[in-house]
Amino acid sequence: MTGKLMQAVSYDSYGGGSAGLKHVEIPVPAPGNGEILLKVEAASINPVDWKIQKGVARPVYPRKFPYVPVTDVAGEVVEVGLGVEKFKVGDKVITSLGGVSGGGGLAEYAVAKESATVLRPPEVSAVDGSCLVIAGCTALYALTVTGRVKLDKTEPLTNVLVTNASGGVGHYAVQLAKLGNTHVTATCGARNIEFVKSLGADEVLDYKTPEGAALKSPSGKKYDLVIHCTIGIPWSTFKSNLTPTGKVIDLTPNGGTFWNYAVNKIKFSKRQLLPLFAVPKAEEIELLAGLLKDGKIKTVIDSRYPLTRAEEGWAKSMEGHVTGKVVPGGGVFDIINM
């Protein structure tokens, strides 16, 4: 592919939102040692993509401008670099383009690390597979590693609360939690209550009602574990709803999270507020793709956009009212709104 050009979407500086995205023609990247070149079939947006554009990870990400964003991709292998053993041309894969030089998903072709890539089962669509990476792996890690829920129902009952159960992470978190021995309470907006119930939640609270804002379980449960996928809920609200050893895993930690984490440590409190920044791993993507293949979980797509209209998907994610996931890559998709 040396010398060949491709379509991509990039931005040149921090800020600017969807209007800061530009359609550009750039060289197809070349895979290095241990890397593969993919023809991108689908790429999915996560809030971290536009938060990086806002400068949340400055000066680490992006390393340089112009920058082609988005890390969660499904594609077909079209070239393999030196030392690649697991993949060959023609394989369909799912990968995370995260890491130090991450990004590159909003393009016709992208280079992925062999170590961060898994084969996509034929039963799993490229769109569904691309959505698993950050959102699915974060839900899986929070529940099963930090939260220690077993997905085989071998443990005593765990009472779980998932806040923002209608979003990318939350919709996987509810489904994964229900593979374990759990009672799941969930919060979401009124329009998504039936949707979240359909994912398996045992009880659902509208976050705009007083009961929802107070996180009160309708059946009076205290939570052993909270997968906290939104912002703006004070520790005092969580604390009164936790069991004596209950944990809150905060996926959007801020100064208050780290402060309360430290205070709880100093006081030897068994109730904990734990910040989490998850990094998707190949074995997690593989496990999730297997669960999708077996029909044990599903990906719910809010909307799809061709690469030529990627900025619309970017804006949609930034509005914060996505149900499930937004997929603006691959170049061949129709718009599908739920």
Ligand SMILES: NC(=O)c1ccc[n+]([C@@H]2O[C@H](COP(=O)([O-])OP(=O)(O)OC[C@H]3O[C@@H](n4cnc5c(N)ncnc54)[C@H](OP(=O)(O)O)[C@@H]3O)[C@@H](O)[C@H]2O)c1
């Ligand atoms: N730490 C990590 O490793 C990690 C990984 C992934 C994501 N995250 C973070 O986790 C958060 C969630 O990500 P996501 O991809 O799931 O978000 P998302 O898909 O953009 O979430 C959109 C959903 O949030 C709902 N929502 C908004 N405010 C809410 C509230 N107060 N209570 C309940 N639901 C609410 C919206 O419902 P309505 O339309 O009804 O308002 C909408 O359905 C983001 O801040 C993201 O950056 C962190």
